[in-house]
């Protein structure tokens with residue numbers, strides 16, 4: 001019986017010694033204090049490279065490049081991904097894939113809405129070359145033809161949906177929307193409820209179009225919808241004001257040119273992509289669209 005007690009005491013003593021040694025060496029102490037230190041920045045000519053973590057699902061550390069001059073970058077505008085048959089808003093899926101491949105081969109980083117907001121508000125970017133791919137309206141072919149391309153090439157895209165189209169067979173349905181939204185490569189944002197020219201409506205009507213579509217997307221996709229895409233690119237000062245009041249953080253237009261903060265977060269320009277561009281021709285068009 002006595003022997004047993006000695007062993008218990010001896011074991012307790014061993015545990016204490018081990019604990020003391022652990023505290024003394026403290027293998028985690030060093031990492032922790034490093035984290036608490038201010039982020040180290042490194043001067044490279046006129047730009048500053050700083051380490052920050054991004055909001056992407058990969059949670060990998062990205063090099064965000066700070067810029068002294070205002071960052072401007074292309075926001076691409078697509079609609080239906082189908083044989084054009086003379087319709088300038090339709091881009092065939094084969095061409096669309098060539099465009100994305102060209103972007104990838106030329107080291108373009110495709111932004112998410114959250115990253116775009118950071119680029120615009122903090123004037124820093126996650127890669128030297130950046131682009132934001134947007135598709136308007138929410139056509140079914142965005143799901144059947146576009147989604148597989150985004151996944152295959154591991155590139156990001158944003159689809160702006162007209163929420164009243166959810167039962168319309170020409171547009172993707174709620175299950176398809178949820179599937180894309182849950183995938184890391186696709187974001188779903190608002191293109192209003194009914195695609196009316198917002199600048200022609202009464203204030204209350206504008207508010208309903210913006211608020212109801214945002215709430216519908218927020219509830220169904222469990223997200224905080226941050227982007228508004230103006231139907232037919234129509235907006236005025238009232239529309240911009242109401243967009244901000246109803247909780248959007250940015251809005252995109254159809255005015256041509258690269259996007260930059262000085263145009264205003266609720267008046268971002270875009271580069272319209274028409275059918276007929278091979279990969280190379282697309283690249284030339286893209287790089288010459290900075291007005």
Ligand SMILES: [Zn+2]
Nearest residue numbers: 136137231232
């Ligand atoms: Zn539209």
